[in-house]
Amino acid sequence: MDETATWPQQLQDVDRSDDGLRAWVAERIHRLDADGRRSADTHLVALDLPAGWDIQVYLKDESTHASGSLKHRLARSLFLFALVGGQLRPGMPVIEASSGSTAVSEAHVARMLDIPFIAVIPRGTSTRKIALIESAGGRCHVVESAEEMSREAQRLAEELGGLFLDQFSHAERATDWRGNNSIAVSALSQLELEPHPVPRWIVVGAGTGGTSATFGRYLRYRRLPTSLCVADVENSAFFDGWVQGDPTVVTDRGSRIEGIGRPRVEPSFVPGVVDRMIRVPDAASVAAARYLSERLGRRVGASTGTNLMAVAQLVAQMRERGETGSVLTLLCDSGDRYTDTYFDDDWVAAQGWEPAPWREAIERMLPLGEH
Template sequence: MSPRLTDLEDLDRTDPALRAWVAERVRRLDADARRSADTHLLRLELPADWGIDVYLKDESTHVTGSLKHRLARSLFLYALVNGWLRPGMPVIEASSGSTAVSEAHVARMLDVPFVAVVPRSTSARKIALIEAQGGTCHLVDRADEMTSESQRLADECGGLFLDQFTYAERATDWRGNNNIARSILEQLALEPHPVPRWVVVGAGTGGTSATIGRYLRYHRLPTGLCVADVENSAFFEGWRTGDRTVTTDTGSRIEGIGRPRVEPSFLPDIVDRMVRVPDAASITGARFLSARMDRRVGASTGTNLVAVARLVQEMRSRGETGSIVTLLCDSGDRYASTYYDDDWVTAQGFDLAPWDAVLHEALPLPGR
């Protein structure tokens, strides 16, 4: 008997309603990206005769107030196009900070429930920010329980654990879509040094450094990628030793960056240089830049600035000219009761004065 195509085993799971639902949510994400246009690239004034230009990519102007808005949009888009997210499915994330705030906003935009798994010690202000964006907070006793509890909760309620620390490096298309690296290079096009000598970022998930590092290599640019790490974080030691199993006993005091383990999204082989920045220096950096700009920035931006100051100092000592770009990650208004509270700083045992002197010497105003 001759074979017939109609005899082939066939299973068709086409679901037009589901495809339409996904398509509509992808459209909403694209529309959000278009509305937000792009964030500004700010220039930090330095003596003109140095021939060194420093720029800050101001991610605090996103509607949810931080760099994490890009990540949230990318993670939800990744889940949608992979077929993981379906109508009515709760989305779970392990985050008590800016990522949860941004993801709650995006989830509400897509009409899906969102739950942030946060430590019981999380401040009422942070919980209020997440809830204001439409999210719900699920409390755990310790920070190291967040990931496992997120997965358990997702399994229990038939939800999706978004898992920023695993998927951050792959959710953002490093060749184009929603790419902060492309935006930086386009905005530098008419500047005196359009191809930067360095790009400086911190590491929380590792997704931003992965995106920028890949983009620089893809476009065959000589720009170096420098990652600024903080105290109580495993990234620096893991990068130095090549050991991805490195852990620390306590968490980072600089919100948004630093992790007690080397997260899966951190790609050490594309990082050219790392600088470990003391917490006192990070807080001083935030205050220093806030005074210079007449607006508050978060301490993770201070971490970046200290690493930038180190690179500027080295370029000057070698007689090099060029540009350095870093990120202004979020507003300092969220940290009025911590990094900008003198009593809190004193209680933590931080001495900011020595670092303030260092930064004023390394990054003086023109004519000083």
């Protein structure tokens, strides 16, 4: 008997399966997985504090990724999210609004996947940054101001039939905070044999908000007593938005500490997983970056300095209360990218920054290498 004859009326049936597309997506996911397996986990660097304190500070060194920064994890996650969600197809260019480490990392991943990549950057972006993006296989599209970047990236995607990755909207949902490519899982597993394996504090900055969302969610998922602190910078909306409970807060200027701080509270920032926020002056971020660079024997970026200054505040308060424990933060990228800015005395002076008092303060609060 013909079973189809039993239906009372014809079913509407539209089949859009595409074996070629599925094979293309599967091959690119395979490449992402292979890249992850080729890459050793990033190191956990223990800072040398006075032994009598019984407080340990650790840096998760994200500068050792193939594309040189914490944003390498984000780039892989964003591309994977677009592939498994059916948004990315053969021949489509990928566009991002970024002139910094995100663009460099996304260009690196796009080249690995044989996908054209365009970074929308503001006029005045340093030639060093443009060279990094282009050497990673990307192309730069210039707009007059930072405020135009996202709108132009969306317009360009529509014009070219491409995909706007939109890191600020998609970072928190693209990252699998429970497992795959999760910095939280990696860092906490690396602490397991340390004197205080469950940290008292984890300190991160916020650019997209994706990293703080990943750590905060995982801490709650694991039911850990660790508190999450977000270190914010001048001209950023995250601190005021969190304090006021108002996601509509905006500022009239952009952050001068690359990679963190935004003029609006980005959609990927999840305030409910943040226990504390510390706003760090830009001069303090630079001072702390230079101080840590000297102690490590290699340069770190200013966003790492922001993190370290917040760590110093937390450690000082732990000592005042007689607490022991560990504090984990991130070394976000190499300071070699900032030779002409944060490590140039004339450039720093031109910003109106005076790092010296902050340098003296952090040396007292966090005497690295002293016993």
